[in-house]
Amino acid sequence: MPLLDHLPTDGMMIGLSVNSKKQLLEHISAHAGSLTKVPARVVFDALIKRERLGSTTIGGGMAIPHAVFAELTQSVVIITMLERAVAFDAHDKKPVDIVCTILGPDQADCDHLKLVSAAAKHLANVAVCQALRNAKTASDIRQCFDQHHATAA
Secondary structure, three states, X not given: OOHHHHOOOOOEEEEEOOOOHHHHHHHHHHHHHXXXXXXXXXXXXXXXXXXXXXXXXXXOOEEOOEEXXXXXXXXXXXXXXXXXXXXXXXXXXXXXXXXXXXXXXXXXXXXXXXXXXXXXXXXXXXXXXXXXXXXXXXXXXXXXXXXXXXXXX
């Protein structure tokens, strides 16, 4: 399941400067609200609820916060590249600087989980992460995922 199919052109935030996990999730929620028309507060509450179940970090400075919403008919991916890493309650204790947020429709739970799994596979690739950390534009980010998808196929 290609992430790029669910990553809108304006679904990337590069060089975001935040001081905390809460502030990061607030920015992501506001951006998600503008992309999906799901109110930012609803997105934020869902992401926080998911984080309370256990951190969505996958180690190495990356996290995949995710949630489902009745209001959505298709999944949306938001890639956030932080200017400097922030604490995110990671199991490996490393701060997070790459965040891949996935919002999906609640009636397509299996597809939502497949998308989360695909994101984890992309981010587990050291070359993809290094390229993401060097990305300066939305086009650079799309290319990172596009190249990985092509080599994984």
